Amino acid sequence: MSTNRPDIYQALADPTRRRILELARDRERSVHELLAAFRVTQSAISQHLRVLRDAGLVRVRIAGRQHLYRAESAPLRRLAEWAGKFPEQKPGKT
Numbered sequence: 165m166s167t168n169r170p171d172i173y174q175a176l177a178d179p180t181r182r183r184i185l186e187l188a189r190d191r192e193r194s195v196h197e198l199l200a201a202f203r204v205t206q207s208a209i210s211q212h213l214r215v216l217r218d219a220g221l222v223r224v225r226i227a228g229r230q231h232l233y234r235a236e237s238a239p240l241r242r243l244a245e246w247a248g249k250f251p252e253q254k255p256g257k258t
Contacts, residue, residue: 172239175219180204181212185235188222192232 175181180202187193187201199209213233216222220239225232 172219172221172243175215175221178212178215180208181216181221184209184212184216184233185221185240188233188235192225192234194230194232198233 176185183201184198187198195206195209195213198213199206202209213222213224217224217233221236222233223236225234
């Protein structure tokens with residue numbers, strides 16, 4: 165099944181995007197709030213947010229001139245459910 169959506173795994177592979185998700189987990193965050201947590205340009209944060217949005221990992225709400233981002237938990241829950249199907253390996257066994 166092919167879509168134009170970025171792969172969730174590729175979106176999560178970047179540590180900056182994972183940190184953005186952590187910051188936007190409990191409440192909406194503006195681009196400027198997110199920018200304050202990193203040493204990157206606003207353009208870089210916007211690109212990371214676009215990847216996360218396109219992968220369905222954040223949603224955006226426009227309030228006046230602000231774009232507010234919040235993490236979407238459903239895709240991550242589905243990923244966790246899928247990963248939970250694999251048994252935990254015992255140490256020393258392959």
